[in-house]
Amino acid sequence: MMTENMVAKGISKFQALFRGKVTREGEYKRAKMGADILCPFLSSPPSVITAILQHANGKLGKYSILYDLGCGDGQVLIGVAAATGAKCIGVDISDFLCATARRKSLEASVGSLVEVWRCDLSTFSFNFDRDGTPTAVFAFLVPSCLQVLSKGLFKTLPKGTLLFLYKFPLPLQDGWTPFAEATVDDAVKQGSLATLFCYLV
Numbered sequence: 001m002m003t004e005n006m007v008a009k010g011i012s013k014f015q016a017l018f019r020g021k022v023t024r025e026g027e028y029k030r031a032k033m034g035a036d037i038l039c040p041f042l043s044s045p046p047s048v049i050t051a052i053l054q055h056a057n058g059k060l061g062k063y064s065i066l067y068d069l070g071c072g073d074g075q076v077l078i079g080v081a082a083a084t085g086a087k088c089i090g091v092d093i094s095d096f097l098c099a100t101a102r103r104k105s106l107e108a109s110v111g112s113l114v115e116v117w118r119c120d121l122s123t124f125s126f127n128f129d130r131d132g133t134p135t136a137v138f139a140f141l142v143p144s145c146l147q148v149l150s151k152g153l154f155k156t157l158p159k160g161t162l163l164f165l166y167k168f169p170l171p172l173q174d175g176w177t178p179f180a181e182a183t184v185d186d187a188v189k190q191g192s193l194a195t196l197f198c199y200l201v
């Protein structure tokens, strides 16, 4: 189980890495990140996709829908779409990352399965009638952002939706308990391990 200290340590490493990226690569500028940024960009490692597929227990297939909230460059969308044939929808605040995710999904020949929307998560809401009911929702976001989503957006998810959170769990006081905690590679520190928290709404 993750202690508060471990979470705090993870966040500061994550932020330090992001600061490094900003100056090193100018990614921050290119991604046109502004005041609405709730979480910096970092890609999930491939082992996260494997763990999602394992813990979805066959529920992700041709007629399913997976969302990645804060989809970045679309790694998770592309991996899940390619492995299962599911429709994968990504939401991100960054025009640059949305365009990158679209381009990469075309390059990976899953362009017809992947949709990427430029949206701000703080105002985003699901439209189940228009877009279909999600089978699974994935997010790799910092705890402050998860806290906001657990009080709003996540509460609107239908019963039975799978919710996968990489690296940071939902706040314990909100009564969410994972049915599994999978050990996966750490996106921040190569060679270290992190957790994929798996919930059933």
Ligand SMILES: C[S@@+](CC[C@H](N)C(=O)[O-])C[C@H]1O[C@@H](n2cnc3c(N)ncnc32)[C@H](O)[C@@H]1O
Pocket: 036, 037, 038, 039, 040, 041, 042, 043, 044, 068, 069, 070, 071, 072, 073, 074, 075, 076, 091, 092, 093, 094, 097, 119, 120, 121, 122, 139, 140, 141
């Ligand atoms: C840690 S990255 C995760 C990327 C991707 N989900 C993955 O796991 O590979 C967090 C993402 O959240 C996005 N993000 C930050 N604030 C956001 C907001 N207000 N609305 C939508 N996306 C946001 C960032 O642009 C970034 O791509």
